[in-house]
Amino acid sequence: MSTPPPPDPRALASGPEGPGALRPLLDTVLGALDTGRRARGGPLPAGGPEAVAARLRDALGDVLPEHGDPEALRVLVHALAEGAADPADPLCAAHLHCPPLAVAAAADLAATVLNPSLDSWDQAPAASELEALVTRELAHLAGLADAVVTTGGTESNHLALLLARESHGGGVRLVHGANAHHSLPRAAWLLGLPEPVVVPAPAGTIDLAALHRALTDVAGPRGSLLVAATAGTTDAGLIDPLPEIAGLCAAHGARLHIDAAHGGGLLFSDRHRDRLTGLEAAHTVTLDLHKLGWQPIAAGLLAVRRPRDLDVLHQRADYLNADDDTDAGLPDLLGRSLRTTRRPDILKTAVTLKTLGRRGLGALVDHVCARAREFADLIHAHPGFELYDRPVISTVLFRPEGATDDAVAAVRRGLLTDGRAVLGRARLDDRLWLKATLLNPDTRPDDLAALLKLVEGTTHG
Template identity: 85%
Template sequence: MSTPHPPAPHTRLASGPEGAAALRPLLDTVLAALDSGRRARGGPLPAGGPEAVTARLRAAAGDILPEHGDPQALRVLVHALAEGAADPADPLCAAHLHCPPLALAAAADLAVSTLNPSLDSWDQAPAASALETLVTRALAHRAGLADAVVTTGGTESNQLALLLAREKHGGGVRLVHGANAHHSLPRAAWLLGLPDPVTVPAPAGTLDPAALDTALTDLAGPRGQLLVAATAGTTDAGLIDPLTEIARLCAAHGARLHIDAAHGCGLLFSDRHRARLTGLDAAHTVTLDLHKLGWQPVAAGLLAVRDPADLTVLHQHADYLNADDDTDAGLPDLLGRSLRTTRRPDILKIAVTLKTLGRTGLGALVDQVCAHARAFADLVDAHPGFDLYDRPTISTVLFRPTGAADDTVAAVRRTLLTDGRAVLGRARPDGRLWLKTTLLNPHTRPDDLAALLALVEGTTPR
């Protein structure tokens, strides 16, 4: 009987008896390549713009499917990715709701990739399915609701909220949302074949209750046929709709209420800022997203529900995954917990973060980024060369060079991007173009904020 040959080094498996030994040297390679790529980049994002970045990546990748493999591919491609990345941990990378993930959350994500559970049946993810139940309910209770399911982020959560409303109240459900709402809400209405949404004015960046009252009166119909979507943390400015007043109007008009708190849900952990979400618990469904103000690697979304019975419409039967006799024998049925079938347990990194930091630890991070935003707004407001749009509600600050034309503002942003010196967003809250900073790095220092403003000042033509 011949002795089996050991597997080639690059075909060893990540789990099993040899998993740790196989991973350890590869992790060293990845960490070294991440560091060398960061140093080669030298700033918050790569210089040169799309053509230069693409050219460097193609040169590094070469033939991506060669006849014979390249044992250096891991090092080369991780280096290339890091060199060409926008690093959300860099204080000058402050454009989007794109957070720098906590190291402990990223480490937990490695365990998920190694074990590779799939949450479409209990026998593929026994412990992960139990952990998901614990964590989703704890987070739902924190928001004042009963249960939650895991999603890929705010967009999927918003789509799922509209689906649950449609299945409960019929295909005539009509979405009513503010002009400040996330684009995924009207898009979800289109995807689900619902009537054209009604857009309510948001003259100060938040949904106008008086205009909502008028719209609901004009659209009066059977109870539940109107679905109002409010926002707790707008994408452009981080503003929060008047949730309590909106909830009162929904109750008076018999409308269903969904709150998109993808941005603002992190305030739930903060004693200082949680009151800004008063009224959240009046919603039928709430979008939560911890890869924003939760410092999680993508993806880490949830949809919380007031009535767990709403989720029963998600149930599907596939004999190979949830046979009736298996379910009757006590094996949990997971197909009613998502629109997806194969699904990685993104809940582990969230659970590790919650357990390690606790509510007060996460709340402290939220308080820090909110304080950074206030400090940056103070710098802008005190500078004669800049206009401040408004005081920040969460951690987003809008500003622009005084007297600059919109074309100049846009050119300043693109110049900083192309040079690889800073990543700023853009918004048009009042018809004019503003530069947007979304401060999500809790370890940002006052000098970093001053440097960011100085970069914009030095790039603005006079």
């Protein structure tokens, strides 16, 4: 049998010839992903930054050679997979960095091939309607009215502060807990807002008495303060007392934003969604389904209570949303984002919601939360380790008993350098903790035991 000719590198991904051009290329990609994973041999490439960089440079060679290399796809995908931190490996548990579902990744390929841009209807006729339907449904799940797509929590938080500033006529001051994500004070800086008021969070969540004092003491007309609460802190997965914070905001006439980038996925779970009671009282809510939603990056949203708050995003560009086109019935998409060119990231989310349903996604949430509790039990029962507290979502903080902060940091870096495990770090109670964020629904109890054994071996080594 004759060998088929190699794919034409100039072939288009879409159109009538697209499927035929893509099939052999997808086989190459899938094969290279597998060989790269096996070459890596663990959750992270061994050797540390310099060794990983050297291997990547060797594989890449000339970035722009005079003549093309038909092996480039295979070589570079293999190199990227070999040098990847793999969130699908149970020993890769440092960050809010989930392994994406296969069905979501497949849907994302379709979005890439069709390549719509959601800045005008004539570039994305079906995608724009799909986005409107899905974002509205997810907003309703959170108890709000509408939502717009973002690249993640950072953009959502930035947009929330922008909407707050504009809704109050240009002047607003951010009040956030010491536990808040760094993107919130950064957004205040970018938007030229006054220095934020930072409320203590000594136990990892906002101190309500301190928040009350701040709202009482900070000068400004009613509505000029924006309180940002957190539903799932980055360090420990803790949830601020949302109903009580909402009550204080109502009493003081403050606007409320809730950053639920981490914890928003609990909405899918009948068992855990009550932890987010109070979310519906917010003016804006950050959601991020490339965390507890198993979506490929990016999959962020900002949900709003009052859709008219989004009116401030409106812009007019004759080539995209001319007045006569809008009057004739063509949808105006420029008011749905701070960005102009936007890919249809909502497709993978729509496919996931439709394929798994709320109960299917809820089961995944319940599973990772249960695994986190099991891991906490293992740590609590082990005399060589100290557990910070029981997990609220799926983040577990622990440290070797009696270890110094320097020793804790060295354990983590040693595991990273050897490529044996990926753990995060968090500072609470003025001590450094190892952080395991369990987002892999395929993690088994023996994987948890193996992870603890690796840490124990590195500690004693």
